Amino acid sequence: MTVTEPLLSIEDLEVSFRTEEGTVTPVRGVTLSVRAGETVALVGESGSGKSVTSLATMGLLPRPAGYVSGGHIWLRQRSGARIDLAQASAGDLRRLRGAEIAMIFQEPMTSLNPVLTVGEQIAESVRLHLGLGRADAHRRAREMLELVEIPDARRRVDDYPHQMSGGMRQRVMIALAMSCNPSLLIADEPTTALDVTIQAQILALIERLRRENGMGVLFITHNLGVVAEIADRVTVMYAGEVVESAPVRPIFQAPRHPYTRALLDCLPARAARGPDGRRRVKSIPGLVSRAGVGCGFASRCEHATEACRDGVVGLENEPERIVRCLRWREIA
Amino acid sequence: MNAPLLEVEGLTKHFGSGPAPVRAVEGVSFAIRPGEVLGLVGESGSGKSTIGRLVLRLLEPTAGAIRFAGEDIARAPERRLKPFRRRAQMVFQDPYASLNPRLRVRDIVGEALDAHSLARGRRRERVGELLELVGLPAAHMTRFPHEFSGGQRQRIGLARALAVEPELIVADEPVSALDVSVQAQALNLMQDLRARLNLAMLFISHDLDVVELMCDRIAVLYLGRVMEIGTAEQVTQRPRHPYTQALLAASPKADPDAPKLTRLLKGDIPSPIAPPSGCVFRTRCPYATPACAEVIPPLRDSGEGGAYACILDSIPERTEAA
Numbered sequence: 069m070t071v072t073e074p075l076l077s078i079e080d081l082e083v084s085f086r087t088e089e090g091t092v093t094p095v096r097g098v099t100l101s102v103r104a105g106e107t108v109a110l111v112g113e114s115g116s117g118k119s120v121t122s123l124a125t126m127g128l129l130p131r132p133a134g135y136v137s138g139g140h141i142w143l144r145q146r147s148g149a150r151i152d153l154a155q156a157s158a159g160d161l162r163r164l165r166g167a168e169i170a171m172i173f174q175e176p177m178t179s180l181n182p183v184l185t186v187g188e189q190i191a192e193s194v195r196l197h198l199g200l201g202r203a204d205a206h207r208r209a210r211e212m213l214e215l216v217e218i219p220d221a222r223r224r225v226d227d228y229p230h231q232m233s234g235g236m237r238q239r240v241m242i243a244l245a246m247s248c249n250p251s252l253l254i255a256d257e258p259t260t261a262l263d264v265t266i267q268a269q270i271l272a273l274i275e276r277l278r279r280e281n282g283m284g285v286l287f288i289t290h291n292l293g294v295v296a297e298i299a300d301r302v303t304v305m306y307a308g309e310v311v312e313s314a315p316v317r318p319i320f321q322a323p324r325h326p327y328t329r330a331l332l333d334c335l336p337a338r339a340a341r342g343p344d345g346r347r348r349v350k351s352i353p354g355l356v357s358r359a360g361v362g363c364g365f366a367s368r369c370e371h372a373t374e375a376c377r378d379g380v381v382g383l384e385n386e387p388e389r390i391v392r393c394l395r396w397r398e399i400a
Numbered sequence: 401m402n403a404p405l406l407e408v409e410g411l412t413k414h415f416g417s418g419p420a421p422v423r424a425v426e427g428v429s430f431a432i433r434p435g436e437v438l439g440l441v442g443e444s445g446s447g448k449s450t451i452g453r454l455v456l457r458l459l460e461p462t463a464g465a466i467r468f469a470g471e472d473i474a475r476a477p478e479r480r481l482k483p484f485r486r487r488a489q490m491v492f493q494d495p496y497a498s499l500n501p502r503l504r505v506r507d508i509v510g511e512a513l514d515a516h517s518l519a520r521g522r523r524r525e526r527v528g529e530l531l532e533l534v535g536l537p538a539a540h541m542t543r544f545p546h547e548f549s550g551g552q553r554q555r556i557g558l559a560r561a562l563a564v565e566p567e568l569i570v571a572d573e574p575v576s577a578l579d580v581s582v583q584a585q586a587l588n589l590m591q592d593l594r595a596r597l598n599l600a601m602l603f604i605s606h607d608l609d610v611v612e613l614m615c616d617r618i619a620v621l622y623l624g625r626v627m628e629i630g631t632a633e634q635v636t637q638r639p640r641h642p643y644t645q646a647l648l649a650a651s652p653k654a655d656p657d658a659p660k661l662t663r664l665l666k667g668d669i670p671s672p673i674a675p676p677s678g679c680v681f682r683t684r685c686p687y688a689t690p691a692c693a694e695v696i697p698p699l700r701d702s703g704e705g706g707a708y709a710c711i712l713d714s715i716p717e718r719t720e721a722a
Contacts, residue, residue, distance in 0.1 A: 113579035113580060113581060113582075114550075114579050219667075233668045233669075234444075235668055236668070263443035263444050263606070263669065264443065264606070264608075264650045264651050265443060265646060265647065265665045265669075265684075266443075266668070266669075267650070267652075268649075268650040268652075268661045268664050268665075269664050269665075269666075271652075271661065272661060272664060290579065290580065291652070292580070293651065293654045294652050295654070296652060296653060296654050296655055296656045296658065297652040297653075297660065297661060316656045317656050317657070320655060320656050321656075330581070331580060331581060332654065334580045334581050334583070334584035335580065335609070336583075336584075336587065336607075336609040336610050336613040337609045337612075337654060338654075342591075344595050346591045346594070346595060347591070347613050348587075348588050348591060349587055349588060349613070351581060351584035351585040352581040352584070352585075355549055355551075
């Protein structure tokens, strides 16, 4: 086995939900990988399927309605053996969560237990996964709070979540996630609810922990500024599918998929001055709609042809880049 | 030179009484000319939303003056505010919470007309015009809010605000709940409406890129006080106040080759119940000196009508700050 073999490799993932009106498939055709020591940003707007993808990876889809209906989620374990998380038993998933894969969420207040001190929550996790005794677990909890740069950790370890600010709570979430040394961290919009000066602190913290521990990070966000700041590689999702994947520079400087290009042009920082002297941004006409066949973006794409609407549009593999578009070479 | 449409002087709002009220807004002053857009930027607790509500007298100020077209708004009794209520309107952040789910769009927008006895006898026609003004088909007036997307609902909120032909709109984070592609449509629509209707706006946002795009001038707030005010170009390109610099430096740029976030501000925003003495920013300021704890820095002229509240004569350039 080589070192470059991905830690996480999602292949053609499809996730379905059973509803009263029949089965819906909000995610299909998701292919992405995360190597040890790198940060991969998973980008998309509301309803693109990025959070469903991360929940499927953690085995946290709401059961029994949600289930993986196709594809694989390969995780390389510490032992070196590969396991398909899409097929893993509940017991295997419980063993892996926390110990090998950890997750942090957007709103730390709803992910922390309000009736336990933050120290107790970290201690509970390390006793469970690392088998530490009570005193060692408490010491480990304090060390973890110091690791995430919480000032006066010795005292704050006995605080309840409500006694902390949003930024401090997110640090606790990260401490909790890091407490068992995961090899993969899934971060779902971890800074979206925070002020920018606090967001900058949390991004720097995640970056430092990644560097020191060599873990892989799957960073889910809608914020392209954050992507440029933190990602080594970027995977863009639209309407439940991966449409493009590439290292961070090519994504921003030479995007290939029309959606990636249009999304970047929507940024206020890229606005151009109109004839009335006021600045305008380019916008994408219409709304996200998921047609049965063809390219999901075709109805909003300025380059779409009949073939885009009617045919199956697969992922094309290029060196260091994948694109789901029939016409990307012509329009590049 | 136009006389200001809105003038705010020494505006102060404390919530709660007793020895330790929440000092949400402390001595804020600014002016907006007809057709001008002033941006209010700041983080949580900066007082930006409170200022928006005070300006419209949705909250009672603790102290300070608010004048709209020369008339005192801060002290006027509610019954005398009706003409003002037609001339100044609000657009809210959450397009889900700010529309009555039981009313059809026709009545959501029509209510505003009825309240001011406008478009009598041609209500339906006027609602249709307003919907078309914000880029929605007039035929959608019979629908309920839940039948629209977030971006479309924000347009309905705009149509309602525009129904009374206001001269001033207070927009509190109007695009923050929207996805980037939908946000782009909403920003362009607001730019079009500004130009067409000569609207003045108080544009409240935490997003510096959005504020730079939309605003003629920007006021930067921290813990209820103005740290810096000036033209959009002045504030974003040549910031004078250390907090403005820090805020700009902390905002991630959508460019992988931009300088990485360095020189981070340490610590959390202090509580507005017990703000620091002297300069409220000094506890996080990388350049703070003992003198900063002594006096509340007065606003100093920075040229082009701009001002900043810092006692230091010079601070290192942003580029050298790393």
